[in-house]
Amino acid sequence: MALGATGVVNGYSRGGSQNNLSLSTSILGQFGHSSKDFLDYTAFNITYSQILPDGLSPFLFDRAVDTKTLSAGFSQQIYGPFRLGFQTLVNLDTRKEISTDYILEYSRRSYSLLLRYNPALQLGSIGFRVNEFNWTGGSETFGGSGVSPITNGVQRQSE
Template identity: 60%
Template sequence: QLEDFEDNFRSSVRLRHLIGPLNKPHTLTAEYSFRDRLFNGSLGFQTVQTSFGAVLTSSNIVLGDTGINLRYQGGIQVINANTDRLDLLPEERENNRITLTRYQGVASLGRNFTLWRGEGLPPTPTEGLRYTSRPVVPFLQLTTGVTGLASLYSSDDTQEALTGNIGLRGQIGHFSRPFLDYTGFNVTYSQSAVGGLSPFLFDRIVDRRRLSFGITQQIYGPFRLGFQTSLNLDSNEEISTNYTLEYSRRTYNIQLRYNPVVGLGSFLIRIGDFNWLGTGEPFGGSGVSPVVDGVTQ
C-alpha cells in the first residue's frame, strides 16, 4: 500500500562540489532527502519528510599563529517536517507536518592547549608498533570551543544560540604490554544560551547544559573496551551512550559498537595504509544523522 511505502522508504540524492584551493577548499553540497531519519538528543528520533537545498561548508582554517581553528557553514533548505506549533497547523489535517524555508549560518572557534606530553616507544614491532600502526604518545589536553548559530524560518521564527564548551582529554600508557597499558579518556561540559526556538522538532535546541565523558581501556593484548556517554544536566537524563569493543593490530582495526539508548549497533573495519576518507561516525551506516545544537552533523 502507498502508506506502507511512505512509512518505510527512504532516499537521498547528494551532489558535492569543491570550491577554491584543493588544500583548503569549501564544499558546496546540494541534497534532496525523503524521510531523513535524525536523532536530536533528548527529543529522540525525528523524521524530516522532505528536504531540498544547498549547504556551503568551509574546511578547517587556522587563524595565523594563534592556534585557533575556525569552521563555518551556511545553507538554505526547503523542509517538510513535524511541528508542535498549533498556530502553524491547519485545523483539519492528516498529520502535524509543515513546510518552511530555513536559512542557517554556523561558525565555530576552537583551541586546544597541551598540558603535558610524554614520549612514545621506539617504532618497532615488539614495542611501539605492537598493536597500532603508530606509537602511542601519552598526553593531556585542555579543549575549548565556542559555536554561534543563527536560523531563520519563513514562518518569521528564529533560533539563535551561542554554545561554549570546555574539557579535558588524554591518554596514558603505550598500548604495548599485554595488560592495562592504555587508558584514553575525555570529559566535556557544554552550555548553550538560546534565543528563540525552531518551529520544527528535529532541529530544536533542548539540551542546553550537557556533560559528555568517556573512557577506553586496554583489557588484554589487542582488546580495548570503552564507552562514551552524554547527559542533560537540566533534566538529569541520559542523551546517548555508546559501548565499544575493539580489536587492534598494526595493520587493521575491528570495532563493535552498540548504543542501547537509540537501539543501534555497528561493525567497523579499518585497514591501514589506505587513503581512506571516511570516519567512524556515531551512527555511521545506520541511516541516522545526529543533530547537535540545532545543526545536522
Template identity: 45%
Template structure:
C-alpha cells in the same frame, strides 16, 4: 481551493499529500576549538614489538584542556528561527602505550558546556533543549589488541541521559575492527581500519542510507 482536513483515521496515510507538511530549513554554524597541552609523554620506539604492536602509530601519552565556542543560527521557511551560542571547557587525554598485554592504555574525555538560546525550532530533531550538559567517556585496553569504551552525555538540570555509545575494538598494527552500539538510539556500526599496504581507497563509512546525525542542534 480551501484546505480540506482528512478524517482522523486517514492522517497516517503518507501517500496523500494533504497528510504531509513542507518546511524549509537553512543553517549557518561557526565553531572554534582551542586545545592546550598540559602534559605530554614520550612514545615507544616504532618497532613491531613495542610502539607498533597494536597500533599503526606509536601512542603518545598526553593530557589536554580544550576550550570551545560554537554559534549557530537556523532559519525556517515559516519565519521562525533558532539561534544559540555555546561555550565549553573540557579535558581529554590518554595514558599508557598500548604495547603490553594488559591495561596498557586508558583514554578519557570530560567536557562541560553551557548554551545561551534564542528562539525555538519548529522541528523536534534539531531543537535545542539541553543547555547545561556534561559529556564524558573512556576507552580501556582489556587484553592485547582488545579495547572497550563507553561515551555518554547528561543534562545536568534534570539528569536525563542525552546519548550513549558502547564500543568494542580489536586492533593490530595493520588493521582494526570496531563494533559500536547505542542503547538509547538503538543503532550500531561496524568499522574496519586498514593501515599501510599502500591503501588507495576512500574513508567513507559503509552505509545503506544517507544518515546525517544532529548533535546539539547542528547537522553533522
C-alpha cells in the same frame, strides 16, 4: 584540555529564526601506549557543554533542548590490540542520561575496527577508522607521469 565554541544561525521562510552559541570545555587524558600486551593503555574524556539559545525553531525536532550536558568516556586496553570502553551523555538540567554507547575496539597503529552498541536506542554499528600515524618520510615521484609531491603549499611550475 580543550575549549570549543560553535555558532549556528537558522532562518525560516515564515520569518522566524533560531540562533545558538555552544560553548564547551574538555579534559582529555591518556596513560600508557599499548606497548605491552595487558592493561597498558587507558584513555578518558570529560566535556561540559552549554548552549546559549536565541529564538525558537518552528519545528520540534530542530529545537535546542539539551542546553547543559556532560559527556564522559573511558577506554581500556584489555589484551593486545583489544580495547573496551564507553561514551555517555547526560542532561545536567534533568539529570537524565541522554545516550550511552558501549564500545569494543580492535586498534592497530594505522587503523581501528569498532563494534558499538547503544542499549537505550537498541542500535549497534560496525566502524572502520583510519588513524593518523604521522608519516614524515619522503616518497619518490611517479616515473614519467609528471606527478610530483607538493611540500609546504601549492607548487607552481614555470613553462
